[in-house]
Amino acid sequence: MKTAEDDRGACSEGPREIGLCLLCGLPGAGKSTFARALSHQLRLERGWAVGVVTYDDVMPDAFLEEASARPLPSQWKLLRQELLKYLEYFLMAVINGCQMSAPPNRTAAMWEDFIICLKNQDLVSSASLETQSCYLLTKTAVSRPLLLILDDNFYYQSMRYEVYQLARKYSLGFCQLFLDCSLETCLQRNGQRPQAVPAETIHLMARKIEKPNPEKNAWEHNSLTIQSTPCSSEASLKVTDLLLTALENPVKDIEDNVEQKETDRIICSTNVLHQADQTLRRIVSQTMKEAKDEQVVPFNLKLLAEELNKLKAEFLEDLRHGNKKYLCSQQTIHVSDVISFFHYEKDNIVQKYSSKPH
Numbered sequence: 001m002k003t004a005e006d007d008r009g010a011c012s013e014g015p016r017e018i019g020l021c022l023l024c025g026l027p028g029a030g031k032s033t034f035a036r037a038l039s040h041q042l043r044l045e046r047g048w049a050v051g052v053v054t055y056d057d058v059m060p061d062a063f064l065e066e067a068s069a070r071p072l073p074s075q076w077k078l079l080r081q082e083l084l085k086y087l088e089y090f091l092m093a094v095i096n097g098c099q100m101s102a103p104p105n106r107t108a109a110m111w112e113d114f115i116i117c118l119k120n121q122d123l124v125s126s127a128s129l130e131t132q133s134c135y136l137l138t139k140t141a142v143s144r145p146l147l148l149i150l151d152d153n154f155y156y157q158s159m160r161y162e163v164y165q166l167a168r169k170y171s172l173g174f175c176q177l178f179l180d181c182s183l184e185t186c187l188q189r190n191g192q193r194p195q196a197v198p199a200e201t202i203h204l205m206a207r208k209i210e211k212p213n214p215e216k217n218a219w220e221h222n223s224l225t226i227q228s229t230p231c232s233s234e235a236s237l238k239v240t241d242l243l244l245t246a247l248e249n250p251v252k253d254i255e256d257n258v259e260q261k262e263t264d265r266i267i268c269s270t271n272v273l274h275q276a277d278q279t280l281r282r283i284v285s286q287t288m289k290e291a292k293d294e295q296v297v298p299f300n301l302k303l304l305a306e307e308l309n310k311l312k313a314e315f316l317e318d319l320r321h322g323n324k325k326y327l328c329s330q331q332t333i334h335v336s337d338v339i340s341f342f343h344y345e346k347d348n349i350v351q352k353y354s355s356k357p358h
């Protein structure tokens with residue numbers, strides 16, 4: 001592993017705990033303020049290496065140079081992806097223990113700001129090779145744990161997913177912190193800033209924002225919502241817990257398969273459940289009609305209806321939990337299998353109550 005420190009004779013080996021922590025929330029929610037405080041605290045109290053990448057600090061200057069007009073959303077998207085590419089170059093250097101090279105196609109101003117951002121946090125050093133677009137990593141960059149905090153609005157789930165994919169590609173820890181702050185407070189804080197974001201942008205974002213949703217998206221399970229007020233010690237503990245969990249449980253490629261399988265299972269079982277529910281209802285009412293036609297005594301009719309409805313509920317409950325007894329193969333549940341199984345059990349019950357009045 002070659003680092004700037006190695007050049008001075010130091011050696012750097014150790015557990016490769018690297019994590020990406022994504023901050024999201026409305027403009028003015030206090031993300032940058034929080035990121036600064038958190039990184040300071042983690043460095044001081046835990047001795048972690050921390051890098052904060054505040055997108056606003058790196059991206060706008062690129063536009064000042066390349067375009068005077070306000071960028072279109074599609075341009076922002078491309079720039080965000082380009083910045084993520086820079087991060088990937090840094091991560092590759094960290095993981096492989098080599099120097100960080102510059103990506104071949106890059107927006108000069110943004111790359112420069114990115115390098116300044118890393119240098120200011122003692123993650124890369126000026127090196128003699130700098131003229132050739134190579135940067136040596138510092139001792140901080142190769143020490144562990146290393147946490148990179150990405151500070152942007154990340155108001156769409158798709159924006160956050162790009163970061164998750166990066167974490168997965170390199171088996172890194174991944175977590176999300178959502179800074180919860182009322183629209184009024186964001187507008188008020190924003191209004192007091194020298195370079196305020198247009199208020200209508202904040203209104204629009206408040207309407208569009210997709211908060212982390214761990215129930216819906218398995219990949220977002222490592223997320224925490226915190227209030228944008230001065231951090232209580234309890235909130236601070238929760239944040240540390242989230243970060244430790246992420247660092248100790250790097251994202252694995254396999255998770256995607258599990259996630260996909262789980263999604264498939266839910267879609268499949270939802271469809272199966274719906275179809276099964278409809279069909280079983282029809283079978284029960286048809287069976288009851290036949291029993292009446294056969295003049296089953298009213299008392300038995302009542303018991304028969306109770307038993308059939310109970311059986312139907314049990315079947316649906318089992319299906320909901322993926323009970324394997326209806327599976328013809330290990331993976332797929334067919335409604336036809338469920339129905340024939342139900343018919344079999346239903347016939348047994350019908351037989352019990354089919355005695356006609358004497």
Ligand SMILES: Nc1ncnc2c1ncn2[C@@H]1O[C@H](COP(=O)(O)OP(=O)(O)OP(=O)(O)O)[C@@H](O)[C@H]1O
Pocket residue numbers: 025026027028029030031032033034056152153189190192193197228229230
């Ligand atoms: N907890 C807080 N209490 C009061 N004021 C705060 C708090 N957090 C941040 N602020 C103030 O609100 C303003 C916006 O904060 P900050 O830049 O951290 O927000 P942000 O979410 O990073 O915004 P943006 O997304 O636009 O970069 C700053 O002037 C900051 O001093």
